[in-house]
Amino acid sequence: MSNAKFVLKAEGISKQFGGVWVLKNVDFNLKPGEVHALVGENGAGKSTLIKVISGVYSPDRGKVIVADKEVKSFNVKQMESHGIFTVHQEINLVPFISAMENVFIGSEPVRGKFPKILDYSYMKQKAQSLVQTIGVELNLKAPAYTLSASEQQIIQICRGLVANARVMILDEPTSSLSAEEISSLFSMVKKLRKEGVGIIFVSHKLDEVLQISDRITVLKDGEKIGTIPRQNATEEKIVSMMVGKSGFKAVRFHVSKKVSETILQLKDITTNKLRGVNLELRKGEVLGIVGVVGAGKTELAEVLFGLDHPKSGEIYLEGEKIAIRSPTDAIKKGFALVPENRRIQGIFARLSLSNNITAAYLSQWCKGGVIFPSLENEVTRSFIQKLAIRTRGPSQLLQYLSGGNQQKAVLAKWLGGNFKILMADEATQGVDVKTKEDIYSLVRKIASEGRAVMFFSSYVPEIVKVSDRIVAMREGTIAAEFYPDEENLEHKIMMAILTEKGGNVYDSKES
Amino acid sequence: MTAKNPENSAAVAANTFFKTLLKKYGVLIATFVLMVIFSFATPAFMTSRNMLMLLRQISMLTMVSIGMTFVMAAGGFDMSVGYAIGLINVTVAMALKSGMGVFLSLVLALLAGMGVGSLNGVLVSFIGLPDFIGTFAVGSIAFGLKMMVTRGNPIMLWDAPEGFSFIGQGYVGAVPFPIILMITAIVLTSFVMKYTRLGRRLYYIGGNKTAALYSGINVKRYRFLSFVISGFCVAVTSIILTSRVGSGQPLAGEEYLLDAISAVFLGMTMFGEGEPNVPGSFVGAFLIGMLTNALTLMNVAYYFQYITKGVAVILAVTVSIISRSKE
Numbered sequence: 001m002s003n004a005k006f007v008l009k010a011e012g013i014s015k016q017f018g019g020v021w022v023l024k025n026v027d028f029n030l031k032p033g034e035v036h037a038l039v040g041e042n043g044a045g046k047s048t049l050i051k052v053i054s055g056v057y058s059p060d061r062g063k064v065i066v067a068d069k070e071v072k073s074f075n076v077k078q079m080e081s082h083g084i085f086t087v088h089q090e091i092n093l094v095p096f097i098s099a100m101e102n103v104f105i106g107s108e109p110v111r112g113k114f115p116k117i118l119d120y121s122y123m124k125q126k127a128q129s130l131v132q133t134i135g136v137e138l139n140l141k142a143p144a145y146t147l148s149a150s151e152q153q154i155i156q157i158c159r160g161l162v163a164n165a166r167v168m169i170l171d172e173p174t175s176s177l178s179a180e181e182i183s184s185l186f187s188m189v190k191k192l193r194k195e196g197v198g199i200i201f202v203s204h205k206l207d208e209v210l211q212i213s214d215r216i217t218v219l220k221d222g223e224k225i226g227t228i229p230r231q232n233a234t235e236e237k238i239v240s241m242m243v244g245k246s247g248f249k250a251v252r253f254h255v256s257k258k259v260s261e262t263i264l265q266l267k268d269i270t271t272n273k274l275r276g277v278n279l280e281l282r283k284g285e286v287l288g289i290v291g292v293v294g295a296g297k298t299e300l301a302e303v304l305f306g307l308d309h310p311k312s313g314e315i316y317l318e319g320e321k322i323a324i325r326s327p328t329d330a331i332k333k334g335f336a337l338v339p340e341n342r343r344i345q346g347i348f349a350r351l352s353l354s355n356n357i358t359a360a361y362l363s364q365w366c367k368g369g370v371i372f373p374s375l376e377n378e379v380t381r382s383f384i385q386k387l388a389i390r391t392r393g394p395s396q397l398l399q400y401l402s403g404g405n406q407q408k409a410v411l412a413k414w415l416g417g418n419f420k421i422l423m424a425d426e427a428t429q430g431v432d433v434k435t436k437e438d439i440y441s442l443v444r445k446i447a448s449e450g451r452a453v454m455f456f457s458s459y460v461p462e463i464v465k466v467s468d469r470i471v472a473m474r475e476g477t478i479a480a481e482f483y484p485d486e487e488n489l490e491h492k493i494m495m496a497i498l499t500e501k502g503g504n505v506y507d508s509k510e511s
Numbered sequence: 512m513t514a515k516n517p518e519n520s521a522a523v524a525a526n527t528f529f530k531t532l533l534k535k536y537g538v539l540i541a542t543f544v545l546m547v548i549f550s551f552a553t554p555a556f557m558t559s560r561n562m563l564m565l566l567r568q569i570s571m572l573t574m575v576s577i578g579m580t581f582v583m584a585a586g587g588f589d590m591s592v593g594y595a596i597g598l599i600n601v602t603v604a605m606a607l608k609s610g611m612g613v614f615l616s617l618v619l620a621l622l623a624g625m626g627v628g629s630l631n632g633v634l635v636s637f638i639g640l641p642d643f644i645g646t647f648a649v650g651s652i653a654f655g656l657k658m659m660v661t662r663g664n665p666i667m668l669w670d671a672p673e674g675f676s677f678i679g680q681g682y683v684g685a686v687p688f689p690i691i692l693m694i695t696a697i698v699l700t701s702f703v704m705k706y707t708r709l710g711r712r713l714y715y716i717g718g719n720k721t722a723a724l725y726s727g728i729n730v731k732r733y734r735f736l737s738f739v740i741s742g743f744c745v746a747v748t749s750i751i752l753t754s755r756v757g758s759g760q761p762l763a764g765e766e767y768l769l770d771a772i773s774a775v776f777l778g779m780t781m782f783g784e785g786e787p788n789v790p791g792s793f794v795g796a797f798l799i800g801m802l803t804n805a806l807t808l809m810n811v812a813y814y815f816q817y818i819t820k821g822v823a824v825i826l827a828v829t830v831s832i833i834s835r836s837k838e
Binding site: 305307328330331339344345346347348349350359360362363366370371413 | 706711728729
């Protein structure tokens, strides 16, 4: 079998982290000259599978076969030597050297034994021929930082081609590209396909998936639901495979549809990422804001927390027009934010639990600028009890707590204060199942006290579970609005966040 | 398998205990051990006279280190302190010499120190220059300014007002006044760092600047403040120095930069979990001052003193890093 039918075969791949199986017995294969799309919700296991294939993780079970040979050691260098390259979402070029030199990082052509001298003329020749192969125009002399996002992707693709890539993994390649750039990327992909390169295409955007791929594999909860050829695929069909039968929605909160006073109203909020967001938030409700990564959820939270300032648009808090200048200002006006990235934005790892809990409303535990540690410890102990935080005590450093308990500390940081609106951005990410449940009930409880919660998440089942009302975001704007008692809800939401057709036209009702 | 080898677990416990001891009190233990060694090596070392002299010597280093502790607690560095001390030293001397009263001269010095600190703060915190570059450049400007006004010549204060001389040379009972100043400063700033909103917020910023911002802390304002406090401490140091030596010395103060950073690093290994803290910085300053004092008494050449200081800092910080990484 010298002429391999598959450039890549992954068989029975399983992978666990901390006792949770994130991939369960997944098969995946790729033919030369084929575009094979990989789709699934956040947390379905796409990125884990890709990381196994590109050598970042080694699988706990199963094997990867490249050109009829089983891969023995899993690391990125090894996989690259087998011809498997990844074009990352976050592009990693060296900014101040030229595009051409970036192509050859790690495989610089040299002349002579000692000293080794860079062979610029070969570089130039080779780079030019590569750019021609994939049919793009690119100023190879320009320093990398001057290149656009799509040009930087081209450089990454060229890097793979220099090393005779047989498999190219494109991880959400269109997320930061304009429509024009996307079409030039696709024509590039078609050229690569002609060259016999196998392409794995990971994307949230189903229209693109249908446009470019030959086969589509759907993952859900770490399992492969199926692989279908494009001819048999429609957006509807893919979405129903992605939604499947969820065992999650079994216990849904009893939500109220009673309309109460509006607390927050957004009119045409526009930033670099947001395109005219209109939204209304009511007292006593949990508003689920759902969307894929890059849909603008975090950007919206950042605007409301004073971390970003809208270019245009208006914010009304309890009927009064406001400007939110800074997080300090946002807190004063009654906003609280459980940020998306706990480790970087949420916690003080090397400070104690009690110091973490008092961080946001420190003045509340002070008299005349002086902190009373006894008061601080008392408050901390009450939160340890109320939220069932597993810790050795208030003075334990936060870095020694588990992810779930760290997240509880971040929540406790806000619960001590008198906020009106809690924004929780992917608040259940990286926490255990028990803590997830705790967070859901906590969010419900806050709403039942008459305060409002904006629950941002890309995980549809949890959005359905906690929300009184749901808005779907797509490409920086609000695409649709749903109520949790609608028929076929998960399917509808998925259509709204993944496809252009899914939106029911949403208008913020004037109050 | 549940039954543990008792001997083994005792060894583990002893090991853990030893590590905690090293981690938290390594520098303190090293200081005591060295004190014992020095007192045997030279009889002149462990006398009340020498101890008071030693404390008076380190009062200035302690002051600078306290300022540096504030800056480093907020995750920054102040590379301007060495040259700034020299600049203010010259400023005070010139002010006194020109006939300005003691009180006004002191106010001028403190304002000048806070001015240097504000400049650091604006550059680093508001404009966003990297700490090392911004404060080092300010230090360079300070150096240039003092050389410009003195043309490299010392400004002698032959007849400094008595009130001014008292600051660096006076005694309260048997205790030199700078020691009293130092102890007051230690007590006051320890309290500020540990028990006030200001101190806590500096630790939040040093712990995680982004999380501090996301907790509603005005990161820029507090980082700015930390530099102003450092500038104030530099001014106090300078005032004591000017009074001690009775002159404005264009080249004075330069060694304080590295000594202060070393003192804070030595002190970070103490008490807490690796955060800069005032009592720690004092012990660090004491250790550094003691090395200089004892080695001088033992007639060790000055260049060897520098080597010893370097080795001491490397040892102390290495021990703390190793004991922490084994956690």
